[in-house]
Amino acid sequence: MSIDLPSSLPRESVLSLILALADDELMLGHRDSEWTGHSPILEEDIAFSNIAQDELGHSLVWYSLYEQLTGKSPDAMAFERSWSEFACCHFVTYPKGDFGYTVVRQYLFDEAEQARLAAFEQSTLQSLREISGKLIREEAYHLLHSKGLVERLGDATEESHRHMQAGVDQAFPQALGMFEKLEGEDGLIEKGVFPGNDALKREWLDRVVPMLTSAKLTVPASQTNGSHIVDIKPDDGGRKKSHTQHLKQLVDDLQQVYRIAPKAKW
């Protein structure tokens, strides 16, 4: 079933936004799923398997919206595109690393999701409002979990602190790439589709900086006049579909079975 966008909305920009959301979820879901069978403890194996399944489900919802607007099926989007056609940020494509990196990445992503989805609940685009209203309640469990891990591991022992701090040092500049400006974003802001990536980033910083700091982790951000500023170079490029070899490896893995028999019925 296809739907039409209100003609007042900039169509290509809306599609760029939806694609970024879908591609982010697909890639992080895949990376999270790489912990299945390999997590340090059973509860975390179950947790990340659940979170991964949720993320893949969320990607399906965004791809389904994309399909309603373009006719391109979720399977085609996930399995038939070349790695140079994805619009995910670099952050979600990197290998899972050690558990400290994974926990920090998940936490930073989950806080960004909270900010994004809460903003979309006020969108002038009905589909965005409705989908976000559903997703935000599922995401709440992810944030509850990742935040709990950051709190516990941040300053539990010298070893846990070391892994977590290394995770923050590595992940923070990468995370900023989640907020890389989209093409045509100003048009979306003007029409009330969403408040824009700069606003979301500020909201995100206001959440993650105090939280990480309270877990005794050092964050490359400072505070001036009540706002948080970061002066490190963000790991941008993903939204412009310029990627590293890590995404190529991920996509080769993800599409491996499909490529062998694209017409197979499962």
Add this chain to the structure above:
Amino acid sequence: MQLPDERTIWRELEKITDPEIPVLSLVDMKIIREVTVRDGKVSVSISPTFVGCPALDHIKDEIKTRLAGLGFADVEILTTYTPPWSSDMLDENAREKLRAFGIAPPAQTSEIPATLIIPAACPFCGSMHTHMEGEFGATLCKQLFYCDDCRQSFERFKTV
């Protein structure tokens, strides 16, 4: 041939149970939300409990198969988020069926973090001396608990 009316369609759909919880029908659970018939074409609106639920494809196939059995060849299944599925939609009847099956019904709160501390009554012995073993469970919609009195594991439906 006269096609069956809407009431007959609903009665047929009521027979479809949740693959994971075979005591609850999808209509009981409010997963099947709306049915409209126009010119012999049926549109069924569903709302998933969790959007990543792997049973969704099976559920859609089941709906189509059953309606085909009634004579409807043209069936469209739409996913609706107006409003999104909520565990509040499980009424007392559905909650009791969950308990009888051995699954504690969802905590009734609008604050997801509160579910970490809201206790669950053991569906087997009724005791409140239970604790959460895992925030996540064997399926997306459940979390793992343990009863310190009758010493059995059980699952609780997640609040969402």
